[in-house]
Amino acid sequence: MSQNTKTKHHHGDLKNALISAGLDILEENGLDGLSLRKCAAKAGVSHAAPAHHFGNLDGLKEAISARAFGLFREAMIQAAEAEGSDDRARLKGICRGYLRFGLNHKGLLDVMFGLPASAFLKASKVPDESDSYAVLREACAPFVPEGSTPEIVEVQVWSLIHGFTQLYTSGRFGDLPEKDADQGLFDQVIALLDSLSAAPS
Amino acid sequence: MSQNTKTKHHHGDLKNALISAGLDILEENGLDGLSLRKCAAKAGVSHAAPAHHFGNLDGLKEAISARAFGLFREAMIQAAEAEGSDDRARLKGICRGYLRFGLNHKGLLDVMFGLPASAFLKASKVPDESDSYAVLREACAPFVPEGSTPEIVEVQVWSLIHGFTQLYTSGRFGDLPEKDADQGLFDQVIALLDSLSAAPS
DNA sequence: TGTACATCAGTGAACGCGCGTTCACTGATGTAC
DNA sequence: TGTACATCAGTGAACGCGCGTTCACTGATGTAC
Numbered sequence A, B: 001m002s003q004n005t006k007t008k009h010h011h012g013d014l015k016n017a018l019i020s021a022g023l024d025i026l027e028e029n030g031l032d033g034l035s036l037r038k039c040a041a042k043a044g045v046s047h048a049a050p051a052h053h054f055g056n057l058d059g060l061k062e063a064i065s066a067r068a069f070g071l072f073r074e075a076m077i078q079a080a081e082a083e084g085s086d087d088r089a090r091l092k093g094i095c096r097g098y099l100r101f102g103l104n105h106k107g108l109l110d111v112m113f114g115l116p117a118s119a120f121l122k123a124s125k126v127p128d129e130s131d132s133y134a135v136l137r138e139a140c141a142p143f144v145p146e147g148s149t150p151e152i153v154e155v156q157v158w159s160l161i162h163g164f165t166q167l168y169t170s171g172r173f174g175d176l177p178e179k180d181a182d183q184g185l186f187d188q189v190i191a192l193l194d195s196l197s198a199a200p201s
Numbered sequence C, D: 001t002g003t004a005c006a007t008c009a010g011t012g013a014a015c016g017c018g019c020g021t022t023c024a025c026t027g028a029t030g031t032a033c
Helices: A014-029 A036-042 A050-054 A057-083 A087-104 A106-114 A128-143 A150-169 A178-198 B014-029 B036-042 B050-054 B057-083 B087-104 B106-114 B128-143 B150-169 B178-198
Strands: none
Touching (some): A014 A106, A057 A106, A057 A128, A106 A150, A150 B178, A178 B150, B014 B036, B057 B087, B057 B106, B087 B106, B087 B128, B087 B178, B150 B178
C-alpha cells in the first residue's frame, strides 16, 4: 500500500490512467462533462499533470477516441461471433454491436464521431478508427454484387447503420423498444443487401 | 436612427432577435461557441436579458433548434422543387437538400440533433421537427411497396440519408467531392427504394 | 383627454465556478563514469 | 559498487477568462378610471 498507491511522482502509467478516467467521465456525464481537470482528478493526480502527456484537451480527446474505437471494434467483433459464422450472421452481429454500443456508450460515440476524421488520419500510424472500419468492411465483403464495388456497399451499409443508431439513440423513433430496434435495423440492412445482391443473380 | 435603434428598453422583438443571433453564432463558431452571453451581445442587449425569454441555455437551444428545423424544412422543399415534379425528382431533392443543409449549416444540424427528440415532443404545440419530418414522409409515400408500411420506408430512407450526411460532413468518406456525394447519396436511396418497390411488382 | 398605477423588459454590477494555462519547484529515475 | 548529474514526471499556487445566475434598479408600456 505504501509503495503501490503513494509513489507520488512517477505514476507509472498516467497516460493510460488519464484515458481510462476520460472514458469513465464520458459514460457518467457525457461529452460536455469532459475536461482536463476532471480527468486529472479522477486519475488522482494534480490538474496540471495531463498537459505533460496530451498538451491540451483535444489531444486527450483524440487519445480517448482512439481507445474508444478499440472498444467499439471489440464490441462489434464479439457481437458478430455471438451470432454465428455465416455471412449473414456476422453482418447481423455488426448491426447489433454497432447499435448496442451507441445505446450503452452514447458519450463515447459522441467523442468518436464528434472529432473530424482528419484528426485521426493525420496520425502517422494506422489509427484505431481504421481497425474498426476494417471490421465493417470484412462483414460487407461477401455482399458486394458483381456490378458494384466494396466501397459503395460499405458506404451504404455504414450510412444506414450509423444513421439508424444516431436517430434511435436520440429518441427519433419514438418508443421503439431496444429489441425491436435491433431486429428492425438488421432487417433493413438485409433488405438493402439483398437488393444489391439480387440484381445480378 | 434615434428611435429605431436606441429605444433601450423594450427591444420589441428581442426573443426572435436572440434566436437569430444564436443561428449566426452557430454558423460562425459551432455548437461549442453558443452561450447566453454571446447571443445577448450579438443582439446588442445586456447579458442578463435572455433569461427573461428563455430561462436558461437549454431553453434558448430549443428555440434556436425549432427555427433551424424550419429552415431545414424550407431547404428540403426548395431543393425538391428545383429538381422537378415527379416522385423520384422530389425524393432526389430531399436527399440533396438534407446533405447540403448538413454541409452548409453543420452547427445547426448539431443543435437540432444534439438535443434529444423528447425536448421537442414535450412542447404542446406540434413542433417544427414534425414539420420537417412531414416533408420526408411525403417524399417517401409513393415508394411504399405493398407488403411494407410507410414507417418502415421512412425509417430506412431517413437513416440512410442522415447517416450519410453525418459521416460525409465529418470527413469519413475521404475526399469525395460534394457533387459526387450528392449523386452518390441519391443513387443509394434510389437503389434502396427500387429494391423495396421491385419486390412486389 | 388625462392621471395613476401595475406590469413588463432590459440594465449593470456583483457573485462564485470551473476551466485551461503558466511557472518555479521537487522528487524519482536513468545514465555516465 | 558508488557517485554525480541530466532528464523526466508530477506538484501546487496563481493567473485571467467566460460562463450562468442573482439582484435591486429603471425606463417603457398598457390599462383602469
